[in-house]
Amino acid sequence: MINKQAINELSELESERLYFRKIGPQDAEDIYSLRSQETTMRYMDSKYHQSLKDSEAFIQDNLSIQTKGEGMFFAIIEKESGAFVGDFVFWKIDDRHHRADIGYMLKPDFWGKGFMQETMKTLLAYAFDEVGIHSIEANVNPENGNSSRALLKIGFEKEAYFKENYYFEGKYLDSEIFSLLERNFIR
Template identity: 30%
Template sequence: MDKQAVLFHSLEGEKIFFKELRVEGAEEIHHYASDQEVSRFIGWNLMRTLEETSQFVELMLKRESAGTHLYASIVEKSTQVIIGTAIIFNFDQEANQAEIGYVLHKQHWGKGYGTEIVTLMSDFAFYSLNLHKLHAIVVHANIGSARILEKNGYKLEGRLKDHYFIEDKYYDALLFGKITNM
């Protein structure tokens, strides 16, 4: 595993910390990956069985080994339970930028965890990976995620009309970006 992945897996905040994604954590990940409300707007298919979740974790680990993605399990400090997944992906070496993504168990929505996750990922990307820009794409109905990005200084840069078709309904994609202030 490369140095950057090791650093990403060791990020720590006030209420949460990141750790290496592992197949052994699939059962905890399945608690939110199998929740219709959680998976609805994140770009993952709903995981119906623990086996599906385990296979998806294996796919994520292959992507990380290939160097195309960085993944971390998000752990709540007070319980030591995995409550989400953080992702940095779609690296563009020439433009020196990447995309971020995150998913959080719905029991932990609205408690400041998402804001802390994005802060940790942004600081890591700008100061450890020396990226120039980060972006995130959010389904417009995912108001909580848009708010998290705005709290972290991300600016709405664009809107793609009817970009997503989810549950027989069209949704716009909101494009958020943040440029380093280094």
């Protein structure tokens, strides 16, 4: 059974270099700067945020999902500088099957520094140990090799490759599906 209390009462987690906290309205400008750029959105199948209002609505939608116990949406904060590094989300948390999907994004200034590995190790451990998740899925654009490599490093396995799996802005996109069982998680 999924521990919804662990989802709803979560305040803050930390790793060696990072803090992770529930995303909130105070993060709208950072979410906008992250989700309004081609550099960070090029592998996504969602629209760029056109305004701060888009980011505010995005945050509210995700907080609503978290309140229902169906997701967790984290701000990733660098301890040393206090800078917003990116976001990480568990969504489609399934109480019956003890599974969830993940999504994540980092600001380009923080790429290549091991922050996503550190984030995944901390947040996936929380999902497995406290929330009661058994399996996690990630859906990745095949052109995003960095994301695929990050998943493989902590034990995810590539399960499938779907051709033309999504229709977005006038074209079909392929997707790779990765999964991780709790017992295969490299801590």
